[in-house]
Amino acid sequence: MNETIVCAVGNVATQPVYRELAAGPSARFRLAVTARYWDREKGTWADGHTNFFTVWANRQLAVNAAASLNVGDPVIVQGRLKVRTETREGQQNWTSADIDAVSIGHDLARGTSAFRRSVRPEPAAVGAPAQPEPEWETPAPATDLGGPGAQQPREAVAVT
Numbered sequence: 352m353n354e355t356i357v358c359a360v361g362n363v364a365t366q367p368v369y370r371e372l373a374a375g376p377s378a379r380f381r382l383a384v385t386a387r388y389w390d391r392e393k394g395t396w397a398d399g400h401t402n403f404f405t406v407w408a409n410r411q412l413a414v415n416a417a418a419s420l421n422v423g424d425p426v427i428v429q430g431r432l433k434v435r436t437e438t439r440e441g442q443q444n445w446t447s448a449d450i451d452a453v454s455i456g457h458d459l460a461r462g463t464s465a466f467r468r469s470v471r472p473e474p475a476a477v478g479a480p481a482q483p484e485p486e487w488e489t490p491a492p493a494t495d496l497g498g499p500g501a502q503q504p505r506e507a508v509a510v511t
Contacts, residue, residue: 355432357450359384359404360458363424367408369417378413380420382406382428382450406430408452415469416455425458 361384369378386399406428408416420426430452439445457464 357432358429360427363420367417367420375410376413378408378417405449425461427458429454
C-alpha cells in the first residue's frame with residue numbers, strides 16, 4: 352500500500368489530549384509548522400505561512416507523548432499524512448491535515464531534553480524456569496612470551 356510519509360518540524364500548539372479507548376491508548380495534539388525565510392531587504396529571518404496539523408499517537412507512543420509534551424515544545428514528528436475533506440453543517444468543504452505519528456521527539460537543535468526510558472511491567476512467565484544470568488567475564492588474552500615488549504596477562508573483569 353502506498354502512503355505519504357512526512358517529517359514535520361514545528362511546535363506543539365495545544366496540550367496533548369489523552370484517552371483510553373477500547374483499542375488502546377490514544378493521544379492527539381495540534382502541531383504548528385511555520386516556514387522561515389531570509390528577508391534580504393531587512394537582513395533578518397522572517398516567519399512565513401503557518402500550517403497546522405493534528406497529530407495522532409497510539410499505544411505506547413500516546414502514553415509517552417502525553418507525559419512528555421507541553422504547549423510550545425519544539426518537536427519533530429514522523430508519520431503518515433492523511434488529508435480529509437468533508438462537508439460540515441451545510442458549509443462547503445472542510446479540510447484537515449492529520450499525521451498518524453510513528454515517531455515524536457523533541458527538536459534538539461532548539462533545546463535540550465532529558466530522556467527517561469518508560470517502565471513496562473514484565474509479564475509473569477507461568478511455569479517457565481528462571482534462567483541464570485550469562486557469564487559476562489572477559490577472558491584473559493594469551494601471554495606472549497616474545498620478549499621485552501610482551502603484553503602481560505590481564506585479570507578478567509565482570510561487567511555488571
